[in-house]
Amino acid sequence: MLDNELDLLTDLVPLAGQRIIELGCGNARLARELLERHADSEVVGLEVDAVQHAKNLSQPRERLQFLSASAEAVPFARQRFDGALMLKSLHHVPIPAMDRALAEVARVLRPGGWFYVSEPVYGGALNDIVRLYNDEGVVRAAAQAALDRALASGAHWEAAAERRFAQPVHYPDWPSFAQRMLYPSFADHQITPEIESRVRRAFEPHLGADGARFVRPMHVRLLRRRR
Template sequence: MSANRMVLDNQEAYLTGTEMELMERLLPLSDCRVLELGCGSARITRRLARAHPDCHFIATEVDSVQHEKNLGDTAGNISFRLEGAQSIGEPDQSVDVVLMLKSLHHVPGSVMPQAMSEVARVLKPGGIAYFSEPVYQGEFNALMSLIHDEKRVRELAFKTIQSLSERDDMELLGQYFLNVPGLYGSWESFESRFLNITHTKLKIDKPRYRQIKTAFMEHMGPRGAEFLKPHRIDLLRKRNIR
């Protein structure tokens, strides 16, 4: 898609595939330093680290419970740190790639602008910022909205990335819209991943729990519950300004 103007969604632009496939195509993953902000379990970063042993990955998380779990499952070229995106412990112009994979909308709105300033600060000239955010549409979003409606915070995250792209030292390379296949073999696996979380306090009473489970089970088939999960990827670059 054209890099001239950012849009929140583009129904005509969707491709089906995985984030790994897209990142391998878009990112300069060779002899580089990669920073993931709000890594959660760092599932994708762990896969990237295995595929690119010549790169060093730094993965940060604000949830101390998840951070302790990450420390118990380390890889040789990943460093885990307990810190927020608004205060990154990397020197100026020291990182080749910054990743935020469905994490920006979890950053408190009051510090989102500071987080973007930190992203711009740590990126090397020519460095890439890769933002992946869930799009507020589709069957999977309808299910997730029963757990926690993120419409407002996702819109705020979009506006924050848009503001970053308008800085003199940053430029928008493009936007990509991706339907990511999701398969959940059982209610228990879905519940473990999306309801039994520690980074957000969910207010789910018994009637709402039953409603969520019923909505999930409506999608169950022979292999499990299958979805296409819409994502928007915003790709920015740090300008080489002298």
Template sequence: MNRPAGDTLDILESLFAPLQGRRMLDIGCGGGHLMQGLVERGARVAGIDIDETAVEAARRAVPTAYVQKAGAEQLPFNDASIHVAVFLNSLHHLPVPNMLLALEEAARVVGKGGSVVVIEPLSEGTFYDALRLIEDETVVRQAAQDAIIRAGRRGILSECRCMEYDRVEAFADASAFIERAVGVDTTRQDRAREALGKMLARFETLSERDVRGYLLRQPLRLHHLKVPVGPPPVVNPLTYG
């Protein structure tokens, strides 16, 4: 499937312009890359991550942001205190039983009429085809999509827009790609070492090349969700699980 290349920051700005003064929460903020971009565009930003090292890195990267160590299932924010909550490549990293709870928490902190954006990688594309040698996330990525559907069926969130685009990443060489893949999740180190030869070969086969270096494409699906203003519908748990 052919998708346009897209920049997540540009897309978020197009959805919520003007960003100036808008309170935005990055759930699973990692080292703060998204927060930094949002702050540069005028947003008032907060972030949470369960990893202490990531929290410290985010605080250094974005000293004006409010960054706390916390889980997505129990956000340290008051009801309706945030304008937009964003999950960028983070929902699928939660335990599957907790994904719906995290979406419910995000809905709580943005309040009725507030926005929750979930951006999740799909299990396709050249980036994923290279990555799956050390970790196949097909099941958890699908679980994240299923959690979004369940949140809609239960009246927690309603979808107002869904779009897909390719994140195109440039690497100087295969080693830079492996460093990127392992840096996101250090538990991949041993598997990457064992599969090094195959990863190098697959990287060479899959990557495109231009003046930026070696390019890999990761398709992303963005869900712009809103918290319904009216009462939630009555849901039969035997029907929807």
């Protein structure tokens, strides 16, 4: 079980004094903690969700820059960054744009730069609940296939490492799960009362005295930009 993914990232790549871009940064929790550990690094977080982007801008931090931009159109010049992160975000890129997104990452990374991609595995009790209203089987498989194509082409990338780990996930109660998972600002899952009721029935057996605890299987692939 891995409580903090930053520990794994630290084991795999250098983080001190790095210029890093995170594509689909969400609330940038890991980026903020990274800068707490490595104050000499810089992070740029790209986010397409306007609501989340506004929240990020309202919580500024030194050496952390937020931009409203997508992975498939990165607003930076070539070889600008030492490393790149996609944390549970590649499968949110539209499938037809995944290859373009990976090419954009290659464009803005320096030769020898690292690209850390962390994706949830399609499986487990939490996934069984989520797929009742948002089945990500196709998009998660497409994300892995896009990485496979990028490596197979030999144009930009080489495989550097691969890891699998279990990530603990906790929801204090049903309302917190519903707000975070059924009604996120970045997606409209078209939740009807019937769907919400079905999901709640699947969720509630997992509730205990301290809420609902799950284990999310994760798959990390570390790519290296060819020199």
